[in-house]
Amino acid sequence: MELLNSAGVPGGCRSGPAGPVFLFLFVAAIGVGCGGQLPRPPLAERGGLQVLSGYAYPTVGEAGAAYLHIRNSADLPDTLFAVQNEGQSGMLMTTEGTRMIMVVSATIAPGSEIAMRPGGMHLMFEGLSRPVAVGDTVRLSLRFARAGELGVLVPVVAYGEMP
Numbered sequence: 001m002e003l004l005n006s007a008g009v010p011g012g013c014r015s016g017p018a019g020p021v022f023l024f025l026f027v028a029a030i031g032v033g034c035g036g037q038l039p040r041p042p043l044a045e046r047g048g049l050q051v052l053s054g055y056a057y058p059t060v061g062e063a064g065a066a067y068l069h070i071r072n073s074a075d076l077p078d079t080l081f082a083v084q085n086e087g088q089s090g091m092l093m094t095t096e097g098t099r100m101i102m103v104v105s106a107t108i109a110p111g112s113e114i115a116m117r118p119g120g121m122h123l124m125f126e127g128l129s130r131p132v133a134v135g136d137t138v139r140l141s142l143r144f145a146r147a148g149e150l151g152v153l154v155p156v157v158a159y160g161e162m163p
């Protein structure tokens with residue numbers, strides 16, 4: 001599997017190393033300032049699993065990336081083992097340094113969360129037949145071992161945005 005483009009940066013993801021660091025700090029600062037914000041309702045919920053938020057970036061060629069914040073409120077662990085974007089299968093990825101590594105599944109312990117983000121865990125899609133741009137919406141489908149299938153609509157936002 002070829003995950004690096006000709007510039008040696010991860011395909012389907014963001015390019016410069018400086019951007020993600022800056023944006024992460026920026027969002028962390030906002031988070032402190034908005035501590036009293038009312039919680040938003042989850043985007044999707046099933047079997048104790050909640051997708052709290054999510055977004056995708058515009059496709060680059062036929063590749064796309066998406067990020068979800070998932071909480072397991074159930075009493076048992078559950079395992080995310082398959083993802084789809086508009087019906088096309090994708091991959092669950094983690095990042096080590098500048099390398100992306102595909103993982104087969106991700107188990108979420110009871111009461112814990114997965115917070116995907118650029119430079120960390122994310123969903124990656126290759127060979128997408130429909131390009132998407134900022135302002136579009138994409139339909140993601142998540143398959144969990146216990147809760148089953150969970151569908152969620154997420155907005156396509158500009159690179160670097162982490163809404």
Ligand SMILES: [Cu+2]
Nearest residue numbers: 012013100124
């Ligand atoms: Cu990636």
